[in-house]
């Protein structure tokens with residue numbers, strides 16, 4: 001294997017943080033996905049730049065992941081290098097009313113940090129899994145807010161390994177979207193602007209949001225949150241529900257009976273099962289309502 005040369009090289013650079021043929025099912029909240037040829041977890045931007053240079057020399061494709069909570073990985077797995085921005089790169093610091101987080105910090109950890117520092121802004125995010133890198137790429141949101149409004153600046157690395165940065169304006173945040181869904185760039189750090197707020201108020205809001213989630217989302221089974229984006233002025237869950245699709249199964253993948261825009265893994269679901277279910281949902285909803293549902297989840301390792 002030509003790649004095993006890269007594996008050895010990476011292992012010298014970052015011992016203990018490189019794996020070969022690593023099942024992606026261990027790195028997605030759906031617990032689905034075949035092996036990553038090589039997976040490595042950088043601890044900072046410098047290491048990340050070196051990794052990118054090495055992969056480039058071998059002409060290997062690279063995929064970046066955070067916590068894999070918005071990701072469907074194919075059963076065949078992912079060729080090349082999977083760069084996991086996770087707990088090796090997850091520091092959080094405070095500067096006045098600003099919170100600076102490394103991209104692998106969990107959104108929940110940043111929200112807790114903000115609450116302890118009596119800084120408001122992250123309340124909406126209670127219960128959203130994933131890293132802040134993934135959250136910024138997705139402009140993750142709930143309860144009428146999204147993370148983009150808190151972003152002051154984003155530090156990134158381009159595919160050539162060079163650092164650059166983007167302001168909130170330059171991130172072009174939209175509904176579950178940012179410029180990073182249209183151009184390459186790996187987030188290494190995010191600076192958030194928050195505002196002072198008393199801890200008990202923050203705590204109450206977060207508890208409310210969490211309770212609402214627990215009542216309306218099938219959190220007992222592996223899932224990836226909402227599968228489809230809400231069409232303008234409507235809700236994907238409502239359309240799927242009214243099309244009578246709740247409970248529909250393909251293998252061990254099932255449209256949740258609690259929340260129709262969630263697909264749950266009953267145990268042994270494959271990526272093909274989920275993809276087949278998604279195709280069925282899109283077809284039936286289009287036939288019934290003339291609405292084309294757009295996936296919110298990202299897909300990796302599929303042919304097209």
Ligand SMILES: Cc1cc2nc3c(=O)[nH]c(=O)nc-3n(C[C@H](O)[C@H](O)[C@H](O)COP(=O)(O)OP(=O)(O)OC[C@H]3O[C@@H](n4cnc5c(N)ncnc54)[C@H](O)[C@@H]3O)c2cc1C
Nearest residue numbers: 066067068069070130131133134135140141186187224225
């Ligand atoms: C139970 C549950 C509830 C959820 N509820 C919500 C919700 O209310 N609102 C919401 O918006 N989402 C929700 N989600 C979806 C998901 O949690 C968010 O989209 C989250 O922000 C994704 O972060 P992640 O680290 O898991 O990203 P991943 O799934 O790992 O990656 C998502 C995308 O970002 C890219 N990416 C990840 N990290 C980086 C980086 N550092 N630099 C560049 N690109 C990167 C990946 O390549 C991929 O394209 C939910 C998911 C679950 C499982």
